[in-house]
Amino acid sequence: MKILNLFAGIGGNRLLWNDVLPDINVTAVEFDPAIAEVYKFRFPADKVIVCDAFDYAANNYDKFDFIWASPPCQTHSRINFSNQNTINNRSLPGFRLYSLISFLKTFCKNKFVVENVMPYYDPLISPNAKLFRHLFWSNFYIPEKFFQKSNKLIKNFVISDFKDFDLSLFKDIKNKRQVIRNQVDSSLGKYIFSCALDKGLFDDIE
Numbered sequence: 001m002k003i004l005n006l007f008a009g010i011g012g013n014r015l016l017w018n019d020v021l022p023d024i025n026v027t028a029v030e031f032d033p034a035i036a037e038v039y040k041f042r043f044p045a046d047k048v049i050v051c052d053a054f055d056y057a058a059n060n061y062d063k064f065d066f067i068w069a070s071p072p073c074q075t076h077s078r079i080n081f082s083n084q085n086t087i088n089n090r091s092l093p094g095f096r097l098y099s100l101i102s103f104l105k106t107f108c109k110n111k112f113v114v115e116n117v118m119p120y121y122d123p124l125i126s127p128n129a130k131l132f133r134h135l136f137w138s139n140f141y142i143p144e145k146f147f148q149k150s151n152k153l154i155k156n157f158v159i160s161d162f163k164d165f166d167l168s169l170f171k172d173i174k175n176k177r178q179v180i181r182n183q184v185d186s187s188l189g190k191y192i193f194s195c196a197l198d199k200g201l202f203d204d205i206e
Helices: 033-042 053-063 078-083 096-107 176-181 186-198
Strands: 002-006 025-030 047-050 066-069 111-117 129-131 134-138
Touching: 002 053, 025 033, 025 053, 033 047, 053 066, 053 096, 066 096, 066 186, 096 111, 096 134, 111 186, 129 186, 134 186
Parallel strands: 002 025, 002 066, 025 047, 066 111
Antiparallel strands: 111 134, 129 134
16 A cells, blocks of 8 residues: 655654554655654655655645645644734744645545644634544544543653654754654554545545
């Protein structure tokens, strides 16, 4: 199964995919070279491409059986809304998120999911699912499921929920806590991937 992991980060969403389906061929796209090096270390069997994920999606979406996309969420988050009163932190939301959703909904015939945080504004395109603090736009059915919020703290630049490696080894990443926070929880990533395999496309469901 050929999988495209867009805006891959350090791969929290991807960590447990092999538990669902051992035989997968993953291509990961990450814009930041330093973060891409972490992903390569964590998933040496995956192909990692350093480039703009939006552009890569537009040119390669039809080459994969399943696409996961987690565009940057900072400008959409409710924390961003609270920061608008501080002039140095003001930023407009990155609405390329909705360009990607619209494009995949229109053209992608294989399964895809786009993930992002619950924004401080009303979503411009209604999501297909809401799990934990995430919204999902997809062309397959994602049933509701409860996910327990973790009470663990991130200390000493070591991944607390994903203990497969120590992020402090990578000196080129300055804000390690932000990189860890940007991960999608691995159990959530596993659940969404399971839904993509178990359920048909919306067009196939009566």
